[in-house]
Amino acid sequence: MxxxxxxxxxxxxxxxxxxxxxxxxxxxxxxxxxxxxxxxxxxxxxxxxxxxxxxxxxxxxxxxxxxxxxxNKGDLVLALAESRFDRFDKLLDSVAPEADIRTLVQRWFEMSVGEPEFSIVMSQLLANLQFDAKLKDTLVRRYADYRARFAEIVREGQRRGTIRDDIPAAVLADQIGAMGDGFAVVTPLELQDFGPERIDEILDGVIRLLAPVGNG
Incomplete structure (x- = not known):
């Protein structure tokens, strides 16, 4: 340490x-x-x-x-929570023009493997929601905005024909988000299992799952 x-x-x-x-x-x-x-x-x-x-x-x-x-500490924590979601927003900004889901998931891995503190802090903030109404309101608001933007990126991929359209965009976005959250929890605990080759395999698998029906 x-x-x-x-x-x-x-x-x-x-x-x-x-x-x-x-x-x-x-x-x-x-x-x-x-x-x-x-x-x-x-x-x-x-x-x-x-x-x-x-x-x-x-x-x-x-x-x-x-x-x-x-x-005070509450003011600091609110600013920290906002800064976490500011990074998520920048990530969405970077992939939105091409609806580049592969890069989105890859960046999740980069944050999880390269910045394990990022995931730890988010977990700590989430664990304190029931004790801090302002923090809860902030995270609920920012996460709702994030989910809506994420769904629109998936919807754009469906319009382009790069993402399957037999599942609603909002549902797919939540599924991808859940995978990303899961990686954020697991990878800091098992860094040795998430080298470059393994990450590429997982990314390829995610893309195959999202491929239009008949193209996977």
Whole structure:
């Protein structure tokens, strides 16, 4: 496990703690650094044991500097949840023009294998929905938007003739999403079983399952 400000952690380079008040530098860059630090703290210590103080220590800031961006832990967690779905939206943006489902599933693997903390944090956030109404509302809203966009991408693939059309697009989108979620849970636990060749085999299988009837 990497220690605070470890030089082996490229996402969080070592830096001296700053004084109280606004951190020096670009606002969005510093905010992103704090969200990256929060991701690591939650992945290592769990949601319940995460605090603004721990996040500040991990990022090399004072707690006061963290509260400049996030008033409290709830505010920080909401921002972290939004940032997770912002990444999902960018992923959908990248595959939407060609309805490229293979690339979509491949990117899921890349996040699961290359960024296991991503899946851990999402699991921690989901586990806390019943205790945080604002977090629940945020995730329900963002996930509904995500599912609707995903279904439209599948629908476009059906119009292009690259995805089977004997199953409703919304149903197929949910099935693909469930596969992606499953990979996100399993691959961090069994990284040795998901090398490049294995991932290619799985991707080929997904595409065959989605191929128009008579073309699989």
């Amino acid at each position: 990497l220690t605070q400000n470890s030089p082996e952690d490229p996402a969080l380079p070592a830096r001296p703690a700053r004084g109280p008040g606004r951190p020096v530098g670009d606002h969005e860059e510093k905010r992103a650094e704090l969200l990256a630090a929060a991701t690591k703290v939650i992945a290592e210590h769990g949601f319940a044991k995460t605090s603004l103080r721990k996040v500040a220590e991990r990022a090399g800031y004072t707690t006061g500097a963290v509260t400049y961006y996030f008033a």
